Amino acid sequence: MDAPTTPAISVHDLVVGFGDKIVLDHLSLDVRRGEVLGLVGASGGGKSVLMRTILGLLPKTSGRIDILGADRDAISPEAMRTVERRWGVLFQQGALFSALTVCQNVEFPMREYLDLPDRLRTEVALTKLGMVGLSPDDAEKYPAELSGGMTKRVALARALALEPDIVFLDEPTSGLDPIAAGAFDALIKTLQKTLGLTVFMATHDLDSLEAVCDRIAALADGRIVALGPMATMLACEHPWVKAYFGGKRARAGGPQPSPEQP
């Protein structure tokens, strides 16, 4: 049941591996509706694998994944297609189609899922581009003509094309300078507030985590070892979390009280 109180995403006891190598080892995590949840973890620790498994792009060994109240294993492919329309994804490299204009890129998911007249589809795409701070002039450009920040914005506009409830962002600020990254963070926060979006975001960017995320989930040893606001990360004694947030902890003046358990 997709009641408003059910988590947007619920992952329970998830195991994912490749051959003998276990990447996610009985991992559990809930993403609440309307929150921005930041996922941190070592390079190669399994953040993308977790995201891709939730999206159904990688198979799991065991465990359960519910998205918007739907158990991935229990619903029909047709029902899953309906659920899939309710999320948008921004992959790490932006992944725009190089032969399509910016506008055509944003129209792409609408062509796939919606039966809209051409003119209306273009109008909706231009509206989405406006939401992410791009102009109708930008809409006619090709991906090769865009800066890194603009590419991310176009990819975000495309992720928003079907008016999703959840947006998955894989390293949204990687490759951006601090000013462009800060502007992108502000944009995500605005979209969360104005559209009521749930955002699940993998990132290495400490500034992003602080500026945008309501909660942070730290992935280490194949599991979520800490979950909560920044104060929870600063108080966590797990060696990887301690090392990762060490600089921030020093600036904050030492460990904080009462960590939230995952």
Ligand SMILES: Nc1ncnc2c1ncn2[C@@H]1O[C@H](COP(=O)(O)OP(=O)(O)OP(=O)(O)O)[C@@H](O)[C@H]1O
């Ligand atoms: N399709 C695949 N086949 C085999 N191994 C894979 C596959 N996808 C990922 N892996 C392995 O799973 C592990 C986790 O990779 P993943 O890309 O999720 O890390 P990550 O936390 O997203 O890293 P980064 O922060 O560097 O992007 C790595 O060891 C990777 O080599």
